Structures are given as C-alpha cells and as structure tokens.
Amino acid sequence: QVQLVESGGGLVQAGGSLRLSCAASGSIFSINTMGWYRQAPGKQRELVATITRRGTTNYADSVKGRFTISRDNAKNTVYLQMNSLKPEDTAVYYCKLSDWRPDYWGQGTQVTVSS
Numbered sequence: 001q002v003q004l005v006e007s008g009g010g011l012v013q014a015g016g017s018l019r020l021s022c023a024a025s026g027s028i029f030s031i032n033t034m035g036w037y038r039q040a041p042g043k044q045r046e047l048v049a050t051i052t053r054r055g056t057t058n059y060a061d062s063v064k065g066r067f068t069i070s071r072d073n074a075k076n077t078v079y080l081q082m083n084s085l086k087p088e089d090t091a092v093y094y095c096k097l098s099d100w101r102p103d104y105w106g107q108g109t110q111v112t113v114s115s
Contacts, residue, residue: 001026002026003025003026003104004097004105004106004107005022005023005106006020006021006022006093006095006106006108007020007021007022007109008021009110009111010111010112011112011114012085012111012112012114013113014085014086014087015084015085016085016113017081017083018085019079019080020036020109021078022034022036022078023075023076023077024077024078024095024104029099030053031053031099032052032097032098033050033051033052033097034051034071034097035047035048035049035050035051035058035078035096036049036069036078036080037093037096038089038091038111039091039092039094039108040090040091040092043091046060048080048093049069050069051071051078053071062088063082063089066082066084067081067082068080068081069081078095082111085111086113087113087114087115088113089111089113090111091111092110093109093110093111094107094108
C-alpha cells in the first residue's frame with residue numbers, strides 16, 4: 001500500500017504563487033510516475049503535470065510556462081510550483097502515483113485564487 005499526503009494549498013491573489021508538496025510513503029517501487037491533477041466544482045478531474053522517476057515531465061497546455069513539477073526521489077516527494085496563478089486555477093489539487101499497480105491518490109488540497 002501507498003499513502004500520499006499533500007500540503008501547501010491555500011488562498012492566494014491572482015498573480016501570486018503557491019508550492020504544493022506530496023509525500024509518498026509505504027510500499028514504493030523504483031519505477032513510478034507521480035503527478036498532479038485538479039478538479040474544479042462541477043468539472044471533471046484533469047491532468048496538471050506529471051513527472052517520471054527519471055525526470056521526464058508533461059504539462060497541461062493551460063499551465064505550461066507557469067507551473068513547474070519536480071521530485072525528490074530520495075524523499076519520495078513531488079512538488080508543484082505554481083506561479084502567475086489565475087482564478088481559473090481554483091480547484092482541489094490531487095497527487096497521484098502510478099506504477100504497475102492501480103493508481104494511488106492523495107486526499108487533495110484546496111487551491112483558491114481570488115481575482
């Protein structure tokens with residue numbers, strides 16, 4: 001089993017920044033991809049960014065150039081640096097770990113961007 005604990009969400013004004021963290025614990029295998037997804041009220045959960053253990057990244061078009069995903073493999077932790085935040089970035093942000101098993105999800109952290 002894997003546990004994912006997110007932190008770093010909060011309320012910020014448009015144009016501001018936040019940094020999310022997600023720490024994984026439990027049965028972690030060496031080959032995995034970690035990522036961030038978000039879900040706004042009334043909308044489906046969507047991809048924000050993913051990063052492989054080797055550091056290959058993938059971003060949603062809506063966040064390219066503003067968000068940066070990174071990870072510390074020694075700490076089994078993934079980060080999401082969010083800059084130039086917009087009101088449309090408001091959502092619950094979820095961390096996900098993917099390997100050969102069914103995906104693991106965190107409990108989510110709320111990000112609210114005021115205009």
